[in-house]
Amino acid sequence: MNVHFPKVNLPESPDTPPLGERSGGRLERILAAGHFAVTGEVGPPKSHDAEVIRRKARLLEGCVDAANITDNQTAVVRMSSIAAGAILLEEGIEPIIQMTCRDRNRLAIQADLLGAHALGIRNVLCLSGDHQSMGNHPGAKNVHDIDSMQLIRMVKDMRDRNVFQCGEEIKGGGPRLFVGAAANPFADPVEWRPYRLAKKAIAGADFIQTQLIYDMPAFRKYMKRAVDLGVTERLSFIAGVGPLKSSGMARFMRDRVPGMSIPDELVSRMEGVVSGIDKEQKEARRDAWRAEGIKICIEQAQEIREIEGIAGIHIMGIEWEEAIRPIAEGAGVLPRPEIE
Amino acid sequence: MIVAEQKSLDEIKAMLKDAKKVLAVGCGTCVTVCFAGGRNEVGVLSSSLRMAREVDGDSLTVDEVTVQRQCETEYIDGLADDVESYDAVLSLGCGVGVQSLAERFPAMRIFPALNTKFMGYPSEHGVWEERCQGCGNCILHLTGGICPVSRCSKQLFNGPCGGSQAGICEVDPDTSCAWQLIWERLGEQGLIEQLMEVEPPKDWSTSRDGGHRRIVRDDLRLPDGEEG
Numbered sequence: 001m002n003v004h005f006p007k008v009n010l011p012e013s014p015d016t017p018p019l020g021e022r023s024g025g026r027l028e029r030i031l032a033a034g035h036f037a038v039t040g041e042v043g044p045p046k047s048h049d050a051e052v053i054r055r056k057a058r059l060l061e062g063c064v065d066a067a068n069i070t071d072n073q074t075a076v077v078r079m080s081s082i083a084a085g086a087i088l089l090e091e092g093i094e095p096i097i098q099m100t101c102r103d104r105n106r107l108a109i110q111a112d113l114l115g116a117h118a119l120g121i122r123n124v125l126c127l128s129g130d131h132q133s134m135g136n137h138p139g140a141k142n143v144h145d146i147d148s149m150q151l152i153r154m155v156k157d158m159r160d161r162n163v164f165q166c167g168e169e170i171k172g173g174g175p176r177l178f179v180g181a182a183a184n185p186f187a188d189p190v191e192w193r194p195y196r197l198a199k200k201a202i203a204g205a206d207f208i209q210t211q212l213i214y215d216m217p218a219f220r221k222y223m224k225r226a227v228d229l230g231v232t233e234r235l236s237f238i239a240g241v242g243p244l245k246s247s248g249m250a251r252f253m254r255d256r257v258p259g260m261s262i263p264d265e266l267v268s269r270m271e272g273v274v275s276g277i278d279k280e281q282k283e284a285r286r287d288a289w290r291a292e293g294i295k296i297c298i299e300q301a302q303e304i305r306e307i308e309g310i311a312g313i314h315i316m317g318i319e320w321e322e323a324i325r326p327i328a329e330g331a332g333v334l335p336r337p338e339i340e
Numbered sequence: 341m342i343v344a345e346q347k348s349l350d351e352i353k354a355m356l357k358d359a360k361k362v363l364a365v366g367c368g369t370c371v372t373v374c375f376a377g378g379r380n381e382v383g384v385l386s387s388s389l390r391m392a393r394e395v396d397g398d399s400l401t402v403d404e405v406t407v408q409r410q411c412e413t414e415y416i417d418g419l420a421d422d423v424e425s426y427d428a429v430l431s432l433g434c435g436v437g438v439q440s441l442a443e444r445f446p447a448m449r450i451f452p453a454l455n456t457k458f459m460g461y462p463s464e465h466g467v468w469e470e471r472c473q474g475c476g477n478c479i480l481h482l483t484g485g486i487c488p489v490s491r492c493s494k495q496l497f498n499g500p501c502g503g504s505q506a507g508i509c510e511v512d513p514d515t516s517c518a519w520q521l522i523w524e525r526l527g528e529q530g531l532i533e534q535l536m537e538v539e540p541p542k543d544w545s546t547s548r549d550g551g552h553r554r555i556v557r558d559d560l561r562l563p564d565g566e567e568g
Contacts, residue, residue, distance in 0.1 A: 006533040102494070106541060128494050128501050131511045142494070146541045149498035153538055165541060184502030189523050192500070195536065199498065203538045211502060258510035259502045 005191075008198045008229045015160035019236075022159065022206060023178035025122030026094045027066040029339050030312075031207070031236045036305065037312025038333045039096065039209065039238060040064035040324045042088065044079035053084050057091035059321040063328040065336055066094040066123055068209070068314070072103060075135025082112055086119045096180060096209075097121055100129025105145035106154065106165050113155060117175030125180035125209060126151040148181065149203045155179045156204030181205035185222035186215060187259035194225035200235075207236040209314045212253075214244075215261035216303060223307050232309035239304045242316035243293035243323045246286070247271040266296060294323055298330030305331070341370040341461065342434045343468045344377060344454040346385065352430070353392055355451045359400070359427035362389070364453070365419070365441065366406030367433040374468055377432030377454050379406040385432065385453060402430075410437030416444050423448060458490070476546030476553065482534060484525030491518035497539040 016022070020032030030037050040060045045052040060067050067088060069081040085095030097116055099109060113124065128148040132140045146154065146165075154165045158174035181200040185193050197208065213219045219239075226232055244250045247270035254262035273292040274285045301313050313331065317323045328334050346352075356362055364386045372378030386402040393400035403426070409415045410433035419441075423429065428449045431438040435456040442450040458470035473490045479497075480487060489495050493511040500519030503510030507520045526532050546553075 006536050008536065128496060131493055131503075133511055144495040145544065147494070147496040147498050148501075149496075149538055150541045154541070182502065187500070187502045188504045188506055188517070189500070189520055192523055192535075196500075199536055199538065202536070203498075258505040258508075 006195060008195065008231075010198060010201055010230050010234050012234070013156075013160070013204065016156075016204070017160070019206070023122040023176045025066070025178050026339060027096065027123055028178045028206070030065045030337065033337070033339060035065075035337050035339075036333060037066075037236065037238060038064050038328055038336065039066050039068060039312065039314045040321070041068040041070065041314070041316045041318075042084065042321065043070050043073060043319055044081065044084040046076065046078050048079065050087050053079070053087040054091055056321045057088050057093050060093055060324055061091075062336060063325045063334065064093070064315070065312075066096050068096045068098055068125060071098040071100045071127070071129070072135070073098075073130065075102065075130045075132045075137070075140075077136060082116050082119065082121065085116065085121050089120050094123065095121055096123035096125050098125045098127055099151065100127045101144055101146055101148060101151055102129030102132065102142050105143050109146075109151065110154070110158065110164055113158065113175045113177060117177065122176060123178045123180060124155055125182065126155060126205070127182055149199065152179055152181050152200060152203040152205050160204075179204055179206045181208055182211070183208050184211040184259045185213070185219055186211070186261040190218075190222075194222060194229055194231070197226055198229050198231045201231050205235050207238055207311070209238045210240040211259065212240050212242045212316060213300065213304065214253075214266055215263055216300065218261055219304075220307060223309050227309040232311070236311035237309055238312040238314045239307075239310050240314045240316055241297050241301050241304065241327070242318055243290070243297040243320065243327065244270055245293055245318075245320060246289045247274065269296065290320075290323070294326050294330070297323070297327050301327060301331035301333075305333075341373055341459070342436070342456060343374045343458055343460045343470075344371050344434050344456045345374075346376055346381065346432075346454055347452070349385075349388055349392060352385070352451070352453055353389065356389065356400070356428060356430065359449075361401040361403075361426050362428050362430050363403050363405065363419070363423060363426045364389075364430045364432060365410065365416075365437075366404070367410040367431075367437050368406055368408045369411075371432060371434055371437075371454065372406075374462070377434075377437075379404075382406055382432050385430075389430075406432075410434075411440050413440065413444055416441060419445070473547075475542075475544070475548075477543060479539075479542075482539065483522045484529065484531070486518055486522045486525060488518050488522065491516075491521075497542060 042056045069084045071081040081097040085097045088095045126148050132142050156179050162170045162174045183197050250267045250270045253260045273288045277284050315324045315327050364382050366377050366382035382404045386404050389402050407415045423445050430451050430453050432453045438452045459472040460468050460470040463469045470490050475489045504517040509515040509517045
């Protein structure tokens with residue numbers, strides 16, 4: 001197909017304060033100081049158990065500048081991201097609350113963002129949200145009053161223009177939130193992905209966190225385009241990495257997860273490390289897989305650090321938060337810098 | 341057209357369990373075209389219901405009639421003469437047809453034989469696909485004639501999301517990614533620039549959320565007291 005690519009114009013919005021003066025959060029200050037940022041991820045429990053958050057927070061302590069808290073991820077009900085974020089703050093870790101458009105309309109989202117600011121939260125990641133059919137309430141009615149692009153613009157306008165989405169003034173000023181957005185470099189139409197990224201910059205995203213990256217050649221190509229378009233001048237691009245846990249997981253992600261690209265070579269590596277271990281020796285196989293998963297992740301994190309336009313890495317443990325510290329250590333991003 | 345499909349025989353049987361004499365009313369418009377509630381379907385369903393009741397050791401009288409349009413009073417007025425001789429009316433019209441009958445004959449119990457599914461068209465023989473949700477604020481001029489409200493699983497206005505792969509929506513392997521289609525169409529038309537515009541939040545007040553919607557055309561209304 002003969003697709004003409006658009007000219008991309010990324011005018012600096014006159015409302016946007018300089019980097020370092022938008023949210024007051026640690027993540028923004030790290031980026032403003034020119035440090036390579038490290039973020040992690042905490043999945044809240046499917047219960048009201050605050051201790052789960054506190055335990056995960058301890059695993060991340062000193063490893064990350066901020067940690068994402070997922071918002072009913074994969075459309076499964078969990079502790080709310082803002083509540084979990086408030087607990088994380090108590091533990092001394094800066095939260096990045098994820099906010100999906102699936103479960104809330106524009107009233108609920110804005111109300112929650114005001115509350116999030118009031119609780120001391122300074123980062124939000126704006127997402128459409130996994131479809132409810134993937135989760136544990138497939139009969140739920142989804143909302144999608146606004147989409148992720150409109151959410152980005154709304155949060156930015158609340159912060160920089162002190163207005164609600166309806167245009168009404170927010171008395172006393174809008175929530176000071178550092179506006180994040182997601183990107184999947186490998187989804188289709190793949191040629192469009194750098195432009196979609198540019199569009200998120202135009203909408204007002206301050207930073208991007210990507211889906212898990214395993215396919216380095218494809219990712220390099222994407223980043224080159226993003227840099228050429230000037231997007232990485234306008235926002236901080238944080239690349240997502242995470243450890244594979246087994247060869248089965250690697251195959252599943254390669255074959256079954258839409259928008260995920262895992263090279264065969266990595267699947268072979270995961271298969272190879274257990275080739276000499278008897279199937280019955282489950283623990284030994286698990287340990288071998290996990291060690292190799294962490295090793296691959298470290299290699300990739302190191303490789304990503306060298307790619308032009310990358311401002312940080314986002315380490316996703318996916319219910320294996322223990323892996324974040326060794327990965328950060330291996331990637332050479334510890335200790336995290338002290339910052340005013 | 342409005343696309344509907346028949347409820348299961350068991351569900352219809354259960355609705356009619358107290359009735360001895362039923363009038364099955366088909367509709368000659370949309371549901372005829374989608375083979376859900378026209379003259380033929382009324383015939384087949386009526387026979388099935390009679391047989392099913394017989395199998396249960398009982399009997400059910402089902403009379404059949406198909407009107408041109410169930411959704412307009414003038415086409416159902418003709419049923420007024422003997423509708424009261426039935427225990428119930430089984431409508432094979434869409435949801436509008438069922439409600440027109442219910443409004444016209446408020447003393448009657450009107451049962452729906454169909455599930456009204458969507459506004460759509462036959463994409464191939466035997467397959468119908470949704471194309472419009474009647475959101476009341478059409479944006480097809482911005483999206484290459486492809487509707488993201490009815491065809492994107494997340495109703496995105498600035499798509500595609502990260503779950504689009506090889507032209508297919510992550511939610512269902514039989515569903516095309518609407519935004520892949522929009523992207524291709526606008527690309528072929530040389531209008532890809534349009535996709536860089538951040539489409540602002542939609543005004544849903546024209547959509548489903550404010551109770552039933554009305555259109556009033558003063559130019560078509562009749563002066564007070566005048567019959568159409």
